Amino acid sequence: MKKQTIYIIICILSFSFAACNNDDDIDTGHSIFTDIPVETNAFDQWLLKNYTYPYNIDFKYRMQDIESDQKYKLVPADYDKAVMLSKIIKHVWMEAYTELAGPNFVRSYVPKTFHLIGSPAYDSSGTMVLGTAEGGKKITLYNVNDLDLKVIDITLLNKYYFETMHHEFAHILHQKRNYDPSFDRICEGKYIGTDWYQEADRDGGNTNAWKQGFVTAYSMSEAREDFVENIAMYVTHNEAYWNNMLVKAGETGASIINEKFTIVYTYMLETWGINLDDLRDIVLRRQQEIPALDLSTIE
Secondary structure, rough: OOOHHHHHHHHHHHHHHHHOOOOOOHHHHHEEEOOHHHHHHHHHHHHHHHHHHHHOEEOOOEEOHOOOOOOOHHHHHHHHHHHHHHHHHHHHHHHHHHHOHHHHHHHHHOOOEEEEEOEEEEEOOOOOOOOEOOOOOOEEEHHHHOOOOOOOOOHHHHHHHHHHHHHHHHHHHHOOOOOOOHHHOOOOOOOHHHHHHHHHOOOOOOOOHHHOHHHHHHHHHOOOOOOHHHHHHHHOOOOOHHHHHHHHHHHHHHHHHHHHHHHHHHHHHHHHHOHHHHHHHHHHHHHHHHHOOOOOOOO
């Protein structure tokens, strides 16, 4: 009897949904779901032209359960904000590396899937997850719906997206060719794993970490995270920010940071031919060019 009742309810609901539609056309071209057939829209064509064909990247902005981490409660990215972020990523991140190292470098090492999620993700400690990378094959960016189409805030763009992009890309590079293991020994015994968030300042800053010789609180989690955080923070912030960090770190903290960064800088230059000063100049210039970009129109 219970099974029969459920079946009837399903039938009624199905009939109701069909009736509510009244045979109106469904805008499948802008659907946020992928479990129903969708029409290819102008944005899809733009992504093919700007991501897939030149870089062999599958840029996913529609919600896909199979691509999402099921332990988080997530919502899809808004269509307009996905368009906005795809253009900013292309200009500030991908084309920065292309300008410096050429398209073949980016094509060879960039993750082959980008996946956008509208909402933030939070781990068991309540810490916001800004992005994830899976074996160098996919980067997932969260909190896309927090973008403001009218206000370009470079600080927030760095915090939510570009520090993450540079961080995860640096992981890919050192997984291909490892860095000098002497880096790991500089702060050996000081890494605290998942308790890193306890070392963040009350306002979310990193002054406490700086004094201990780390560029961010998160870099205190483990050595490889420390290594890539140095790259991410250096290229997304100007010289004044870096110098202020060293001053506030104090003599001991600054000495440790400089010792580690020397290894990081040398690794990127000698292993990959990437001068981090040059990369930073390009990234910062492209950041300032964002307001001049057309972030909504699809050519």
